[in-house]
Amino acid sequence: MRVLQIIETAYRATLEEQDDTVLWFTRAIRGAGAAADVVLTGTAVSYTVRDQDAHGLSIGTWSQRHPPAIEHELTKLIESGASVSAIAEDLEERGIAAESMIAGVARLSRKELSGLLGRYDRVWKW
Amino acid sequence: MPGYLLIESRDPFEGKGFSQRLELAAALIAQDAPVTFFLVENGVLAARRAARVHELEKLARSGVAVLADEFALRERGIPAAELAGHIRSATLDLLVERLGAGAVALWN
Amino acid sequence: MTPTRSLTFLLMDAPYEQSRTGTAFRLMDAALRLGFAVRVFAYEGAVSLPVTQQKPHPNAMHGRSVEEEAHPVPHVWVSSLMQRATERGTPLDWVNCGLCVDERGATEVVAGVRRGSPADFWKMVTETDNALIIPTR
Numbered sequence: 001m002r003v004l005q006i007i008e009t010a011y012r013a014t015l016e017e018q019d020d021t022v023l024w025f026t027r028a029i030r031g032a033g034a035a036a037d038v039v040l041t042g043t044a045v046s047y048t049v050r051d052q053d054a055h056g057l058s059i060g061t062w063s064q065r066h067p068p069a070i071e072h073e074l075t076k077l078i079e080s081g082a083s084v085s086a087i088a089e090d091l092e093e094r095g096i097a098a099e100s101m102i103a104g105v106a107r108l109s110r111k112e113l114s115g116l117l118g119r120y121d122r123v124w125k126w
Numbered sequence: 127m128p129g130y131l132l133i134e135s136r137d138p139f140e141g142k143g144f145s146q147r148l149e150l151a152a153a154l155i156a157q158d159a160p161v162t163f164f165l166v167e168n169g170v171l172a173a174r175r176a177a178r179v180h181e182l183e184k185l186a187r188s189g190v191a192v193l194a195d196e197f198a199l200r201e202r203g204i205p206a207a208e209l210a211g212h213i214r215s216a217t218l219d220l221l222v223e224r225l226g227a228g229a230v231a232l233w234n
Numbered sequence: 235m236t237p238t239r240s241l242t243f244l245l246m247d248a249p250y251e252q253s254r255t256g257t258a259f260r261l262m263d264a265a266l267r268l269g270f271a272v273r274v275f276a277y278e279g280a281v282s283l284p285v286t287q288q289k290p291h292p293n294a295m296h297g298r299s300v301e302e303e304a305h306p307v308p309h310v311w312v313s314s315l316m317q318r319a320t321e322r323g324t325p326l327d328w329v330n331c332g333l334c335v336d337e338r339g340a341t342e343v344v345a346g347v348r349r350g351s352p353a354d355f356w357k358m359v360t361e362t363d364n365a366l367i368i369p370t371r
Contacts, residue, residue: 010137011168011201015256016249016306019296027295043137043168049203056197059259060266060314065304066296071203093139095176100203135254167253197260218257218264225364226239226270233368 002035004120006113008042014068015057020047022126023073030080037083039108039116045090047074048101071102078104087113128228129160133221134169136234138179144172147234148181155189162229164221165194165213169234170202175210186212193220238324240271242358242365248279249288249308255280258368259311266318266326273327273362275355278370281330284312284343313344329354 005026014020023038030036040047047070054067078084085108086101098107108116117123132151138144148163155161163185165173172179173194186192193216194209209215225231243262247255265272276283290305292298312328319326329350335341359365 011253013250013252013255015253016308018293018303018305024295043140043171046168046171046202051205052201052203054197054201057256057260059263059311060316060318062306062310062314064306066298090139093178094171095174095178095208097176100208135257166257195257218260219268222241222261222264222268222270225241225366226265226268228364231364231366233366 001122002120003029003037004117004123005036005038006123006125007038007040007044007047009126010042010044010046014070015054015064017068018064018066019068019073020070023047023070023077026082027073027077027080030077030082037120038077038085039113040084040086040090040105041113042087042090045086045094045096047071048086048091048105049096050100050102075102075104085116127160128224128230129162130154131162131164131221131224131229131231133164133166133231133233134172135167137168138172138177140168143234144179145181148185151185151190152188155185160191160229161189162191162193162224164216164224165192166198166218166221167195168198168202170194170198170204173199173210173213174204174208176208177210183210183212195221238271239269240273240362241265242273242275242355242362244275244277244355244365244367245280245283246278246368246370248282251279252370254368254370255283255308259308259315261366262315262326263318266315266322266324269322269324271324271326271362272315272319273358274329275350275358276328276330276334277355278331278334279338281334281340282338283308284328284330284347285309285340286342286344309344312347316344316346327358329358331355
């Protein structure tokens with residue numbers, strides 16, 4: 001079964017979870033057999049940016065050992081065979097240039113998104 | 127006068143709320159009150175020079191201090207070289223100091 | 235003697251749901267470091283922040299065991315702030331809204347967290363230099 005994950009929310013509790021829970025979930029269902037691809041839209045296009053660094057969180061006497069490594073999560077998804085796209089208009093309005101993005105993310109125009117939905121058995125928005 | 131501290135945590139492109147809050151900041155500075163517009167979390171997505179948030183520059187030129195949480199910038203891969211000239215990277219210590227000084231603080 | 239500066243924070247979000255939680259704890263940590271006395275009123279979902287039954291877990295996707303993953307548990311953040319506050323001699327007072335506790339069954343909480351009501355929040359506000367409300371969505 002082909003699944004399209006449209007992900008809009010980003011950085012939601014990523015420090016506490018030490019990853020993005022929807023990307024994590026996507027990898028988990030792929031591991032369980034789902035042919036899941038990802039479209040990043042809205043705030044989530046920010047996940048495509050290279051060199052994100054969330055090191056250094058400390059609260060009182062506690063220090064974080066493993067900060068989230070979002071681009072690494074996305075790269076692992078791509079390496080596992082998932083198609084990962086980002087909406088071009090959302091990248092542009094946030095000033096995210098192609099040269100600052102990780103490799104392997106396709107640019108998709110908002111107009112092209114509607115055409116993509118029909119190619120999947122399930123489409124879920126997060 | 128402690129002034130106002132508008133804390134902006136949301137992606138500026140998420141909806142029209144952001145521009146409404148910019149209008150509020152502009153109205154407050156026009157009353158000669160010190161105003162700090164502090165970007166945290168996804169609010170820092172407004173801080174890239176290449177981002178289409180021209181109204182923030184106008185706000186800064188009117189005297190509003192526009193600051194962005196340095197941790198949130200780093201977390202989102204926005205280096206100093208890509209920061210808009212009218213936005214200053216700052217630690218949350220500065221936000222706390224403004225609070226401690228009695229600023230009226232609104233969190234969005 | 236210079237009176238201690240003080241701040242009140244009102245939190246609303248449950249653990250693991252919003253980036254506001256991480257920012258709130260960073261702000262409270264900064265306030266303690268800067269020498270402020272910190273008072274916290276946990277409202278709605280935030281009453282679950284100091285719940286002691288939170289447990290870390292392994293993460294097979296990260297290839298890490300429980301110990302290796304060192305997954306954050308907010309009740310540890312609460313205790314850790316309290317410990318830092320004690321070390322610095324600037325108190326941290328954490329009040330969980332009682333009705334919110336009842337609704338959520340958030341009764342088992344870290345030592346030092348007390349049960350209260352909006353009247354306690356109001357008392358905090360009148361006794362501190364400023365108050366920040368971090369609202370939920």
